[in-house]
Amino acid sequence: MKVILHLTTNCNLRCRYCYAPAKRDVAMPPETAKKAIDLAIQHGNGSACVSYFGGEPLLRFDAIRELTAYATARARERGSQMHFRMSTNGTLFTRDSLAFCRDHNILFAISLDGDREAHDAQRVTAEGTGSWALLDRKLDLILSYNPHTVATSVITPQTVDRLESSIRYIWSRGVRYIVHQLDYSHPDWTPEHFVRLEAAYRALAEFYLEKVRAGEAFHMGLFDDKLKTHAASPIELGVLCDFGAKKVSVAPDGRIFPCVQFVSDRPDAANFCIGHVDRGFTPLRDELIAKNRSGRPDCEGCALLGRCSNYCGCMNWQLTGKVTATPPILCAHERMLVPIADEVGNTLWDERNRRFMRRHYDHFEELFAYGLD
Ligand code: SF4
Numbered sequence: 001m002k003v004i005l006h007l008t009t010n011c012n013l014r015c016r017y018c019y020a021p022a023k024r025d026v027a028m029p030p031e032t033a034k035k036a037i038d039l040a041i042q043h044g045n046g047s048a049c050v051s052y053f054g055g056e057p058l059l060r061f062d063a064i065r066e067l068t069a070y071a072t073a074r075a076r077e078r079g080s081q082m083h084f085r086m087s088t089n090g091t092l093f094t095r096d097s098l099a100f101c102r103d104h105n106i107l108f109a110i111s112l113d114g115d116r117e118a119h120d121a122q123r124v125t126a127e128g129t130g131s132w133a134l135l136d137r138k139l140d141l142i143l144s145y146n147p148h149t150v151a152t153s154v155i156t157p158q159t160v161d162r163l164e165s166s167i168r169y170i171w172s173r174g175v176r177y178i179v180h181q182l183d184y185s186h187p188d189w190t191p192e193h194f195v196r197l198e199a200a201y202r203a204l205a206e207f208y209l210e211k212v213r214a215g216e217a218f219h220m221g222l223f224d225d226k227l228k229t230h231a232a233s234p235i236e237l238g239v240l241c242d243f244g245a246k247k248v249s250v251a252p253d254g255r256i257f258p259c260v261q262f263v264s265d266r267p268d269a270a271n272f273c274i275g276h277v278d279r280g281f282t283p284l285r286d287e288l289i290a291k292n293r294s295g296r297p298d299c300e301g302c303a304l305l306g307r308c309s310n311y312c313g314c315m316n317w318q319l320t321g322k323v324t325a326t327p328p329i330l331c332a333h334e335r336m337l338v339p340i341a342d343e344v345g346n347t348l349w350d351e352r353n354r355r356f357m358r359r360h361y362d363h364f365e366e367l368f369a370y371g372l373d
């Protein structure tokens, strides 16, 4: 099992779209974190994962040291594998913390919305100034310790027009693993923004094609994830968003939730508490897992079922208040994105691009043998 430890609610930044609880500086005691780690091993079937989360987890770097040592030792005692992850804004990395992550195999994602204008539109410090320069000056160092650093880029109405310049900036800095996330809950989205977003996605599609044709190795989740659902397997409900089956979030006070989005100040989030590290899981956990797998009534008959992000019960809850109700903005987004991803796939298929085939089709050698080359 994977446990996501909300080590602190505090952060050195004040991103405008942050859904973490208001910055009250509540820290998870090490004893609570250790119980959560034990739970991960106990429910892990021989493989556990600890993910450091916040707020900003690097504010608790001493705790990360202690917990990593604890988790490693406990996993060894119990004959379990142990994996580590971290989500960070990256601005507090030092040589010391980067070396520690490298030496202990802590794989991490940093928040990087793009070029200065895009990043600083949302990601600001407590004083309200942009944080882009803080991260930009650390990027070379970060990548020198972890060339597989993932950049998570949030798209808002304010950054739509900077998507292409942002991907080019991120690429130019050497990042090759890029995940975009739309801030669906942003109040400023309008249909007009979606027209511009579609144009921006088409520009990103051209960028993607350019890099695949050049033989570059990279991952751009925006298209790769959709191409995978076409070429390999559709997304089954309860797999990517499992609602607490194999991945749980632990709040600083030890309460367990199905996802990071429920560790929040929203009053109805408390209804999704599925246990506590002191007492284990409650029956609500199984009820919610089953509910999340029970289908999406709004989507019956849709051709995009299995390719659409409607599987995310946590996102559905965040936007509609219901786990199985699909938000109209998400539906509009998926109906726009999937055809663009498919155009990318069709283009590369028609070009018999070997890198594309190798990546997305297990049986590509067979395809070439039958004259597709
Ligand atoms: S870096 Fe993360 S935790 Fe900190 S304010 Fe931004 S979104 Fe919130």
Ligand code: SF4
Pocket (backbone or CB within 6 Å): 296, 298, 299, 302, 303, 304, 305, 306, 308, 309, 310, 326, 330, 331, 332, 334, 335
């Ligand atoms: S595109 Fe809309 S209707 Fe179709 S599966 Fe997604 S959310 Fe449901």
